[in-house]
Amino acid sequence: MAGIDGSYDAIIIGSGIGGLVAGTYLAKSGIKTLIVEQADKVGGYCGSFSRDGYRFDEAVHYINNFGPQGFLRAICQELGVESLFEVLTIDPSDRLLMPGVQVAIYHNxxxxxxxxxxxxxxxxxxxxxxxxxxxxxxxxxxxxxxxxxxxxxxxxxxxxxxxxxxxxxxxxxxxxxxxxxxxxxxxxxxxxxxxxDGGYHSVGGAQSFANALRDRFLQLGGEILLSQRVTRILIQQGTVRGIELQEGHRVSAKTMISNCDATQTFINLVGEEHVEPGFVRCLKALRPSTSTLVVYLGVERSLRDEVPDCCNLWYFPHEDSASGSINIVEDDRPNGFVHIGLSSLHDRTMAPEGCESLVLFCGASYMTVEYWREQRDRLAEILVERACHAIPQLRGGIRVKLPANPHTLFRYTLNRDGAYRGWEPTPDQTKLGLVPQKTSVEGLYLAGHWITTPVGNGGVSMVAQSGKNAARAVTTFLRRHTETVVGTVSA
Ligand SMILES: Cc1cc2nc3c(=O)[nH]c(=O)nc-3n(C[C@H](O)[C@H](O)[C@H](O)COP(=O)(O)OP(=O)(O)OC[C@H]3O[C@@H](n4cnc5c(N)ncnc54)[C@H](O)[C@@H]3O)c2cc1C
CATH class of the missing domain: 1.10.405 (Guanine Nucleotide Dissociation Inhibitor; domain 1)
Incomplete structure (x- = not known):
């Protein structure tokens, strides 16, 4: 494979924020690292795209824990990426519209x-x-x-x-x-x-944050292989040895971090024969978090005087949570729950002058491909209708309308059932050790939102922290078990 050396100290499968942060720490510690990504760009859910002059965040549209004391900011400072992207603070981060209730959540x-x-x-x-x-x-x-x-x-x-x-x-x-x-x-x-410590938006969209990490990783000597899907993690005598790519090419490594879906990692890439049967049963029984229906809207008018600035506008036309579902497959009434991301209100690079770029979200079950083929446009229309209840000035101004359903999210990231943020964060699933960072395969670690912790592990700041922890575990492993000379990752 052109440009790819056959042997690395560490390979990272997936370039979500967990993978990029882990890779950058490793490269900074002098570890020869390769990131392999199946998509044609880095970032996983932290990405953006452009259409007809509008820029849309595909999923992540704001980051948390980035204030002066925030641990994500500390990570960015340690890695030297803070100056490589620009962040806007939006205060309040969230506003809610309910019958008789209009409230905002401030940083303070x-x-x-x-x-x-x-x-x-x-x-x-x-x-x-x-x-x-x-x-x-x-x-x-x-x-x-x-x-x-x-x-x-x-x-x-x-x-x-x-x-x-x-x-x-x-x-x-x-x-x-x-x-x-x-x-x-x-x-x-x-x-x-x-x-x-919430409500930070990276100027130019979430992709700018992922690209900043990518650029720093490359600057530190890391290598990235895009558009290559890992199909197998190679294991010998219980220890990780390398990966196999879709077309059969093999690359060896002393250690590995999987940043992709945990079920895929253990069942498809590692193989059930290398995993404790009890752990496989546990993995299959755990419930992924819900997926979402997303609609990207380009609006040919300014909403700056109509909508107060915030990252997220929440609309729920009922007084009681039991009166309506946050899942559009379960409740498809035209006046119902919608969560609206409003990036262009504060970041003018997201839309042409005098226009707005909005993203509508609503929980949605995974269902079948056929279900979404038949229902996608109808449910997307309902979501737009709900957004028009929240912001009546939207009516008549919509120029771009692009829906993404749970199968779209799966296709782009291979997250099980198009899951939104790893496992469903219910009390029985938010525990240390159900799916731990250190796996039973020697030298294989996880980074990303599929690790279980007492507070869940979804969201950019949490997966970044898990990337840092995984990098620390890899450096310790290399120091103990190999001749590789490595630096340290701070606690
Ligand atoms: C619609 C939506 C909105 C969200 N909004 C926010 C938000 O505003 N703020 C926030 O903090 N969080 C948000 N989240 C949650 C957040 O996006 C995730 O929790 C987080 O980004 C997951 O990061 P990760 O590192 O686990 O990897 P992921 O982003 O899941 O990326 C995994 C990567 O691995 C790659 N991959 C998978 N399998 C393979 C393979 N076999 N070979 C090679 N590559 C592979 C994928 O292509 C992907 O790039 C949102 C999520 C969704 C779906």
Missing amino acids: ALRTTEELSRTFPKERRAIKRFFDLVGAFHFASLYVTYQRRTFRELLDEYFEDRRLKTALGLFATTMGLTADKLSALSALAYYKGSIL
Whole structure:
């Protein structure tokens, strides 16, 4: 294979943010590293594309934990990528429209408390207590109290008002679940990362962030192979030896990080014969997070005076979460839930002058290819109709309309069932060790949103941290088991 050496210290399968961060740490430590990506560009879900002058974020449209104390910012500083992309801070990051409720979530907990207390004055003290809990959140201190509980149970413990509980639950549906199923710890981690340290947009779209990591990785001597799918992880005597690519070409490596779907990694790439039967059963029984229907909209008019600036506008036309589903396959009423990403309101590179680029999201079950062939356009129209309820000025101005269904997400990233953010973050699935970073194959580690942790592992900042951890594990392995001279990855 032209340009590809036959032997590496480390190979990374997949160039999602978890893979890119891991690769950049390894290259920085002097480790000869190859990233293999099946798509024709890097980033996985963190990508963007252009159409008719509009730029759209394919999935990720904002990043969290990037404030002055944020761990994602610290990672970018350590890797020297901070200066390679530009970030805008949007405060408030999220706004919600519900009957009689229009509230915003600011980076500052006090300001958010004030905002919510204006709409729910009787709950003022409870709101303050809730945000104190969020502000002080560290999973270790709350693990015993909340590990088995849902976010709904936590909300019931704090609040009386049904609409307030619905509103706070809706903001957390970015985790792909309603409050009655979502793990309380995942919700608290999300509130902390997004409220106190959330709402950052990379100028030019999410792809700019992935490209910055790619450029730094290449600068440090790393190599990337695009449009090549790994079909096999080669194993000898329980230790990783290399990969096989789609056309049969083999590349050897002393260590490996899989950044792709965990089920694919163990069942298809490693092979069940190399994995404990109990672990295979566990993997098959775990539930992936929901997928989404996405509609990319190019709008031929400015919405700057109509819509207050934010990253995410949440629209839910019911007072109670039980009155409507966040999954459009389960609830296809024209006036229902929609989550709107509003990148061009603050980043003018995303749309032509006087126009806007919007992305509509709604939970959606994976279903069959035939189902989506028949239903895609109808459900996309319903999602647009919902967005027009939230922003009436959209009507008549739509010039570009492109839907992506769960099978599209699967095709582009090979995430099982087009999953949105790894495993479904329910209390029974948010545990350390169900799918650990260190695998039973010597020298093989995972990075990305399929590792289980007490708070879930979805979202850019979490997968970046997992990439850093995987790189540290690889450097330790190389130092212990090989002659390779390696630097260190900070704790
Ligand atoms: C619609 C949507 C919106 C989202 N919005 C946000 C958001 O705004 N903010 C946020 O923080 N998170 C968001 N998320 C979640 C976030 O995108 C993911 O949790 C995160 O990006 C996953 O990163 P990852 O490193 O695990 O890899 P992924 O992004 O899943 O990438 C895996 C990579 O591996 C490659 N690959 C797979 N198999 C192979 C193979 N066999 N050979 C070679 N390459 C392979 C894939 O092509 C892909 O590039 C969103 C997700 C979705 C779906």
